[in-house]
Amino acid sequence: MALKAIIHKAQIQISDMDRQVYADHSVTIARHPSETDERMLVRLLAFALNAPSEVGEAALEFAKDMWEPDEPSLWQKDPTGRITQWIEVGQPDERRILRVSARVDRMTVYSFGSGTTVWWKGLESRLSRVRNVDVWEVPMEQSRALGGLAERSMQIQVTVQDGSIWVGEGTRSVEVTPVRLLGGA
Secondary structure, X not given: OOOOOEEEEEEEEEEEOOOOEEEEEEEEEEEOOOOOHHHXXXXXXXXXXXXXXXXXXXXXXXXXXXXXXXXXXXEEEOOOOOXXXXXXXXXOOHHHHHHHHOOOOEEEEEEEOOOHHHHHHHHHHHHOOOOOEEEEEEOHHHHHHHHOOOOOEEEEEEEXXXXXXXEEEOOEEEEEOOEEEEOOO
């Protein structure tokens, strides 16, 4: 018998002073049986860091990346259904990054875990000419600490100021300082 997704609900309060985004979002996350708390919280962080900045802008949605290999972790589509923003959490291979970046306006990758350094060394020179891809590393200690915030029902506060991010759930909080590996400022 196949294992079913674990449903998590999160109320996310975003105060992003760097982008002037202040919003509350209620999200439901279907967590794949093989997904860790750490990865799920990095997906939530990616959502908060890329939430639309303007009222009326297309919504950022969780996709089915772990069930459907042709979908990202999150995406944003225009009114015609064309994907404008594609967000990967993990370490996609070069072919996937090049294929996807050729058909979307913007692609962002959030890598985490101990394998990031080796993964990035293998890709860095081959992706240097791609202009619509941003690659970020969430330091391993910080991504692991994020995983410790996971609950079935969460009240998450994300505060961004001067490139530093504080993610809190109840009385617990984690400071996250992603490192830009590729992309413009």
